[in-house]
Amino acid sequence: MVVSRRFLVQVGCFLAFSAAALFAMAAQYHAHKAPHNGVVAEADGTHFELVVEKNGQANVYVYDKSMKPTSLPEEARINMKAHDGTSHSQDLRATKDAQGASVLKGDAVRNFKDWDTAVLTVKSKDRPIVVRFSHHHSGKKEQGH
Numbered sequence: 001m002v003v004s005r006r007f008l009v010q011v012g013c014f015l016a017f018s019a020a021a022l023f024a025m026a027a028q029y030h031a032h033k034a035p036h037n038g039v040v041a042e043a044d045g046t047h048f049e050l051v052v053e054k055n056g057q058a059n060v061y062v063y064d065k066s067m068k069p070t071s072l073p074e075e076a077r078i079n080m081k082a083h084d085g086t087s088h089s090q091d092l093r094a095t096k097d098a099q100g101a102s103v104l105k106g107d108a109v110r111n112f113k114d115w116d117t118a119v120l121t122v123k124s125k126d127r128p129i130v131v132r133f134s135h136h137h138s139g140k141k142e143q144g145h
Contacts, residue, residue, distance in 0.1 A: 036061055036101075043131045046070065050118055050133045052080070056109030060092060060120060061101065069102060073122035073129070076104045080118040088112055 034040050038051035038061070047063040058078050064070045076092040092104035104122075118133040 033067070035067070039133050039135055041131050041133050043129050046124075046129070048120060048122075048131045048133075050078075050120065052115050052118075052135075053108070056088070056112030058090070058092065058106035058109075058118070059097065060104040062104070072102050072104060073124040075123040076120065077122075078106060078118055078120045080109075080112070080115050082112060083114050083116045086112065 034049050036049055036051045036059070038049040038059075040047055040049050042048070042065075045065050047065065047067055049061040049063065051059040051061070053059065058080060060076065060078070062070055062072055072094045077089065078092055079087060079089040081087040088109050090106045090109075092106050095103060095105050097103045097105075115135050117135070120131040120133070122129050122131070
């Protein structure tokens with residue numbers, strides 16, 4: 001079987017472009033297993049997991065780049081928007097959850113159902129970090145960034 005040089009060049013280019021496209025997609029979107037089944041977003045090398053309870057209470061867990069629990073920020077505020085357009089903002093306080101994990105916890109929000117987007121602002125080391133979360137209405141939570 002004789003294979004032409006042109007054919008080999010075409011195959012090589014195809015493979016190179018395919019690999020480049022896959023690496024670009026992996027760099028843009030990489031999923032993390034959310035330990036508390038929330039939505040994970042990353043900012044400044046820190047991962048944040050947002051869990052919104054059925055009663056509208058926001059809980060934010062903080063992890064390092066390896067998804068290991070890390071220290072909580074000094075201050076935190078969240079602004080959540082529901083699919084119906086209503087929004088709610090509140091400060092979060094550092095505490096422990098029922099399993100003893102460190103968490104930034106908000107208060108229950110009456111009649112706040114099915115959140116769409118959330119913006120978390122934390123103050124850590126004298127500078128603010130802004131983290132954006134998105135929750136898709138399909139019933140499946142997005143995990144990644």
